Amino acid sequence: xxxxxxxxxxxxxxxxxxxxxxxxxxxxxxxxxxxxxxxxxxxxxxxxxxxxxxxxxxxxxxxxxxxxxxxxxxxxxxxxxxxxxxxxxxxxxxxxxxxxxxxxxxxxxxxxxxxxxxxxxxxxxxxxxxxxxxxxxxxxxxxxxxxxxxxxxxxxxxxxxxxxxxxxxxxxxxxxxxxxxxxxxxxxxxxxxxxxxxxxxxxxxxxxxxxxxxxxxxxxxxxxxxxxxxxxxxxxxxxxxxxxxxxxxxxxxxxxxxxxxxxxxxxxxxxxxxxxxxxxxxxxxxxxxxxxxxxxxxxxxxxxxxxxxxxxxxxxxxxxxxxxxxxxxxxxxxxxxxxxxxxxxxxxxxxxxxxxxxxxxxxxxxxxxxxxxxxxxxxxxxxxxxxxxxxxxx
Amino acid sequence: xxxxxxxxxxxxxxxxxxxxxxxxxxxxxxxxxxxxxxxxxxxxxxxxxxxxxxxxxxxxxxxxxxxxxxxxxxxxxxxxxxxxxxxxxxxxxxxxxxxxxxxxxxxxxxxxxxxxxxxxxxxxxxxxxxxxxxxxxxxxxxxxxxxxxxxxxxxxxxxxxxxxxxxxxxxxxxxxxxxxxxxxxxxxxxxxxxxxxxxxxxxxxxxxxxxxxxxxxxxxxxxxxxxxxxx
Ligand SMILES: Nc1ncnc2c1ncn2[C@@H]1O[C@H](COP(=O)(O)OP(=O)(O)O)[C@@H](O)[C@H]1O
Ligand SMILES: [Mg+2]
Numbered sequence: 001x002x003x004x005x006x007x008x009x010x011x012x013x014x015x016x017x018x019x020x021x022x023x024x025x026x027x028x029x030x031x032x033x034x035x036x037x038x039x040x041x042x043x044x045x046x047x048x049x050x051x052x053x054x055x056x057x058x059x060x061x062x063x064x065x066x067x068x069x070x071x072x073x074x075x076x077x078x079x080x081x082x083x084x085x086x087x088x089x090x091x092x093x094x095x096x097x098x099x100x101x102x103x104x105x106x107x108x109x110x111x112x113x114x115x116x117x118x119x120x121x122x123x124x125x126x127x128x129x130x131x132x133x134x135x136x137x138x139x140x141x142x143x144x145x146x147x148x149x150x151x152x153x154x155x156x157x158x159x160x161x162x163x164x165x166x167x168x169x170x171x172x173x174x175x176x177x178x179x180x181x182x183x184x185x186x187x188x189x190x191x192x193x194x195x196x197x198x199x200x201x202x203x204x205x206x207x208x209x210x211x212x213x214x215x216x217x218x219x220x221x222x223x224x225x226x227x228x229x230x231x232x233x234x235x236x237x238x239x240x241x242x243x244x245x246x247x248x249x250x251x252x253x254x255x256x257x258x259x260x261x262x263x264x265x266x267x268x269x270x271x272x273x274x275x276x277x278x279x280x281x282x283x284x285x286x287x288x289x290x291x292x293x294x295x296x297x298x299x300x301x302x303x304x305x306x307x308x309x310x311x312x313x314x315x316x317x318x319x320x321x322x323x324x325x326x327x328x329x330x331x332x333x334x335x336x337x338x339x340x341x342x343x344x345x346x347x348x349x350x351x352x353x354x355x356x357x358x359x360x361x362x363x364x365x366x367x368x369x370x371x372x373x374x375x376x377x378x379x380x381x382x383x384x385x386x387x388x389x390x391x392x393x394x
Numbered sequence: 395x396x397x398x399x400x401x402x403x404x405x406x407x408x409x410x411x412x413x414x415x416x417x418x419x420x421x422x423x424x425x426x427x428x429x430x431x432x433x434x435x436x437x438x439x440x441x442x443x444x445x446x447x448x449x450x451x452x453x454x455x456x457x458x459x460x461x462x463x464x465x466x467x468x469x470x471x472x473x474x475x476x477x478x479x480x481x482x483x484x485x486x487x488x489x490x491x492x493x494x495x496x497x498x499x500x501x502x503x504x505x506x507x508x509x510x511x512x513x514x515x516x517x518x519x520x521x522x523x524x525x526x527x528x529x530x531x532x533x534x535x536x537x538x539x540x541x542x543x544x545x546x547x548x549x550x551x552x553x554x555x556x557x558x559x560x561x562x563x564x565x566x567x568x569x570x571x572x573x574x575x576x577x578x579x580x581x582x583x584x585x586x587x588x589x590x591x592x593x594x595x596x597x598x599x600x601x602x603x604x605x606x607x608x609x610x611x612x613x614x615x616x617x618x619x620x621x622x623x624x625x
Contacts, residue, residue: 001496001503001513009495294491297452298550299480299508302473385472387453390487391443 007311014284021280022320025366028266028273029324033362034335034352035262037328041353042346046251049347050244052190054132055100055217056226058242059090059233081212082239089236090216095229098219100128103200105207107174120158121195122172124203132217136192141166141183148201152179157193159184170196177206189348254345273320274373281313281377292381293389302382309378310371317370321363328354328362398461399558399590400426400449405458407444407613418444420613421458426592428557431584433601434594436610436621442594443562445610449592450483450560451475463557480509484551486561486593490543492535492550498522498542499531502549509554521549525579541572548579552589559583561593565600577603 011018061080087101103124126147130136139159144151152170154162159181164170168181179198187193204210220226226243233241285292292305300308336352407419418441426432426449434442447453448460451467454475460468462478470478492501502518522531525545535543544564551559561580565573577600583589584605595601609621 001500001507003507005500006496006504006507013495290491291493294487294493295504295508296476297479297485298505299476299554301476301508304508387447390452390491 003307003311004315007308007315010284010288010308010312011315017280017284018316021276021316022323024273024276025317025320025369026323026327028269029321029362029366030327030331031269032266032365033325033328033354033358034331035266036358036362037332037352037354038262038335038339039259040355040358041349041351042255044353045347045349045351046248048349049190050248052133052135052188053217053244054098055219056223056244057218057220057229058244059086059216059218059239060214060242062238062240081209081214084211084213086236086239087213087216090218090233093229093232095220095222095225096218097221098128098132100132100217101126101200101213102129102215102217103203103207103209103212104214105203105209107172109173120172122198122203122207123195124198124200126200129197132219133188133192135186135188137186139184139186141181144182144199144202147199148205149182149199150177150179150202150206151182151199153183153185153197154181155185155193155195155197156187158196172206175206175208191348251345255343258343270369274369277313277316277370277373278377280316281309281374282380284312285309285377285381288381289384289389289392292384293386293392296384296386297390305384306378306382309381310374313374313377314367314370317366317373318363321366324366325359325363328359397428398425399428399463400424401461402449403459403461405448405455405460407441407448407453408456418613419448419455422613422615424449424608424615426558426590428590429584429588430590430592431581431605432592433604433607434592434610435596435598435601435607438596440610441613442610444613446560446562446592446594450485450558451478452485480505481554482557484554484556484559486544486547486551486559486564488563488566490535490540490547490567492543492546494535497532497534498527498538498546501535501546502553505550505554511554514553518549518553521552522546525549539572540568541575544568544572544576545579548576548583552583556589558590558592561591563594563596565595565597573597573600 059082061082081103084101087099090096091099105122105124107120107122109120127143130143139156141153144153154164154170159165162170164181164184166181166183169178170181171178185192198206204212220229230241230243233239295305332352332354336350339351340346402422402424405419405422406417409416409418420441422445434445436442444453448455451462451470452475454470454472455468458468459466463482465478467475467478492498493504496504499515499518499522502521503513503515506512506514506518519528519531522528525548527542527545527549530538530542530546535546538546548564559580564580565576568576580591580593581603584591593604601607607618609616609618611621
């Protein structure tokens with residue numbers, strides 16, 4: 001016989017009560033894991049999304065109605081334009097590793113979303129786009145035949161949506177223009193999947209914006225020079241510089257209130273679970289006053305009693321921790337689904353990211369919770385004096 | 395003399411209640427020698443249980459001097475008394491007080507866990523066989539009769555090989571037949587194994603079989619004639 005079996009048999013005595021308490025712990029742990037997993041996953045997905053833009057700095061026309069979520073959603077487009085001359089000037093900067101000019105335009109397509117209509121994004125690009133985004137590879141077809149060709153490359157999702165293949169034609173509604181599809185990109189998991197690309201010069205021509213750009217994406221050789229680089233560009237008139245780090249910060253601020261709330265929910269769940277555990281164990285200690293007295297009479301020291309009660313509490317939390325971890329894993333998709341409804345902005349990719357490390361930490365956390373919750377009941381039990389306990393109810 | 399296991403000199407136990415002061419044990423002098431079989435008798439409320447608890451180091455005295463195995467325990471706290479109980483004293487209670495979640499065998503093994511003695515399953519099995527319960531080892535207390543439970547309790551008290559066995563009204567909750575059976579076992583332990591036994595009882599017939607009877611009245615030791623049990 002072992003200490004553990006004595007403790008375990010006590011829990012098995014009131015099965016329903018023990019299971020309910022374990023359930024409380026499990027829910028608290030599951031909530032905690034899901035929310036921490038969300039915290040980590042969101043950050044990771046967002047960072048992944050921003051890294052996949054390929055650039056660390058975006059230069060746009062000043063006064064561009066820029067706001068992080070829209071910017072992200074539109075793949076870096078405001079609706080103000082700057083002169084190509086700025087591009088010619090910046091491109092010579094030795095700190096730049098890669099740079100790509102782009103012109104974003106939108107059109108309203110009445111056919112989209114089952115007749116409801118929707119915004120279609122067009123982006124004029126040149127070959128430097130591919131250099132900046134090496135993951136933008138072709139599923140079928142290839143690059144434009146010339147830099148003024150009336151051709152289009154479609155993002156993966158928009159090609160699926162419009163059921164187009166290379167050789168097909170697409171129609172741009174508000175400028176009455178027909179383009180020939182020459183290529184379709186593979187899925188990148190970014191907003192670019194929903195964009196229709198044209199040669200930069202073609203875009204400038206058909207949207208009536210000759211010599212204009214909406215943005216310049218820039219990747220630096222050394223991120224350490226970012227501060228200086230931005231500083232220099234501040235002096236250029238008519239433009240604004242947005243670093244992706246800033247964008248990330250803005251989005252985090254956007255979801256800060258959601259995070260505060262979810263953290264509060266997690267905290268409340270943990271507190272309720274701890275109170276539940278203390279209550280259950282304390283109740284069972286009082287019910288067993290006589291038994292505890294007998295154990296002392298037959299040789300148990302204070303520490304022995306403390307140990308048994310402490311083990312019971314920790315066992316509850318340990319089992320609850322395992323169950324909670326399993327619940328969290330099983331519930332990942334449901335939580336992800338709900339979060340996507342609730343959040344103001346959700347990057348593509350896995351939102352709830354549960355790692356082994358997170359599971360390990362939550363499990364250890366549950367055990368520590370048990371150790372803490374057990375102190376008071378164990379202390380109460382160990383303080384009982386044997387005669388008084390035995391004589392109780394005589 | 396070194397065969398004196400317990401030497402009580404002028405010991406008293408006082409309970410201070412809000413309304414009154416109860417002197418449950420008054421100025422008791424008592425010596426208990428190895429191998430004795432002592433019955434403490436007296437009417438209800440005369441202090442039998444209190445005296446037994448004190449001698450068994452379950453409770454502390456209020457005044458006087460108590461020596462156990464040559465050691466003065468008069469001023470020891472509960473945390474030190476547990477060390478004296480462990481290995482030296484076994485206890486049997488009127489209402490058995492087995493641990494309901496543990497089987498008969500586990501109940502008997504439990505004191506070994508507390509005493510940090512290596513698993514004594516064989517010893518526990520041997521003791522259960524000795525009290526005639528070799529066929530009931532896997533039973534839970536609720537699956538046993540009163541007499542059987544008390545016999546499990548005796549095996550539990552013996553497993554750490556104590557020098558003294560204390561039994562508070564061990565037959566008090568049993569029918570005559572089971573009570574006689576339990577008493578017979580205790581007597582056998584004393585006579586065959588030389589175990590020192592101190593018990594309390596209401597039962598004149600059983601008390602008269604003890605080697606020595608200590609009569610209590612209102613917490614004091616009195617001659618047999620003064621005891622109200624003398625009839
Ligand atoms: N914890 C206690 N507090 C107050 N009085 C007590 C307590 N325990 C016992 N007594 C009193 O001490 C006296 C002796 O009790 P007890 O030793 O149980 O007698 P017996 O076992 O002979 O019936 C009784 O008057 C009883 O009420
Ligand atoms: Mg009594």
